Amino acid sequence: MSSTTALTDLGQALCIVTGASRGLGRTVAKHLARLIKPGSAIVLTARSGQDLRSLQTELTGGDGAGAGLVVECVEADLGHNDAPGRIVSAARRCFKADMDHVILVNNAGSVGDVSHFFRNFTNMAEVNSYLSFNVSSCLCLTAGVLDAFPQRDGLRRTVVNISSICALQPYPSWSLYCTGKAARNMMFKVLAKEEPDIRVLNYGPGPLDTDMLAYAKSHTADENLRMSFNDMCDKGQVLSCDQSCSVLMKLLLGDSYESGAHVDVYDV
Template sequence: MTGPLFIITGASRGYGRTLTTLLAKSNLATQHSTFILVARNLDDLKTLAASLQTLPNPLKIIYEVADFSQSDLDPVASSVLSVIPLQEYSAVYLFNNAGSLGPLKRIRDQDAVDIEREIRINVTAPLVLTSKVLKKFADTVPKTVVVNVSSLAAVQPFDCWGIYATGKAARDMFHRNIAVEEEAVQKEQTQSSNGPRVRVLNYAPGPLDTAMQDQIRETMPDIPLRQIYIDMHKEGKLVKTEDSAAILVKLLEEDTYENGTHVDYFEVGPAKVCET
């Protein structure tokens, strides 16, 4: 049996890039770990892969270009699974990180094309990919972990964030449902109530200092929430990707969270900014 398998979508930039790097350096990544890096930009993937290869821990790095805005997502998700080496893994970690902020405007001002595209990227794509990963690994690997990179917007409405919040809320719910379903499957197969073989976590990383925040400050209508984010940026109160990703890695290493739960960075990380 080889080491664990890590599949990270949206791996090449921002939070995904930082998370991938910290995972590769963590106690989760034992020798002979395999990393599947998924993103839209080939050059960014190559750059990340090259940086990971310089780490002292020998890793197998594979990257795959995937566009989750495509109308037919089945072949896109299948292409991700097709590059995974056929071998026995000690564990499988899937990180549903890829997503899109979309147009920041009120529901009454949204159009059908944008709505369909954002739901496809933020909901349908991770659902299709997760379904395929579970089908392939959940019954054969000792432990499968599915992590949804969530948001406070999944549990709280924000002005002009309706489409994004809808997608995040839907993602939280289908990940929660996976936890319930897979525990039921495990009991049916083994008649055992021992610890779950499939672990699920919804993790809200906080307002990160990334290109997404640039988009918020530049494109959001002139409403009070926009000014809040402008002020947070000016005052250095946005969350560093390294700080948030470190908390997520720690949660996974400790492995004591309630299965399927939603955990916010501010519940477990350094409390240095407001809970907006």
């Protein structure tokens, strides 16, 4: 556990948000912009440069963002080997000596092919490609950020992994997604053990009204799971990105979670 008194802001921070072009990542960037002090910076990265630039304009246009906020966009595919290094380079350019907090939000990820069952994944290249984008890049980016901004007095470092209930429970026909999320959870638990000065959070955002859920409703091979997704939507049990992101910000400001723990939106 860390502090017992909730913070009112996240300091003069350098924030890095992956998968920031839409959905939860885009919303995380907006919420962070409201909670960081003037003189902070946000590095946005995703595959869609046009969407990133529109968010950049929104954040620097005064819509709740702190005065003097620097926002840099990195159009990058995290499945490519050079992507983590390009993002770290952008973060270095944005960092100023008087910043007191580095926040990395590992949000980027893909659901993978949920139209097939476990027995259908015989193509190793397909599996390797999925794991490279969803696991390997996440590890290398996080390691690169921590190496670029090492421990020193007066500097807080926070790493958030956007996780899922699928990291804890098996979902039929979601073998790639469940595997990737479980691997990331354990990866960050190891980080928390190795680096006790770093605040590490595996955050389960809950069922969100995003393109991923729309895809899952129509493409999931397991009929019972597909029906449960549709039923959940029909009953209004899906959260907006804003609702889930508000809980994440509450966790970051409260700073009382056990480092490395998996905290679900419904646990708060």
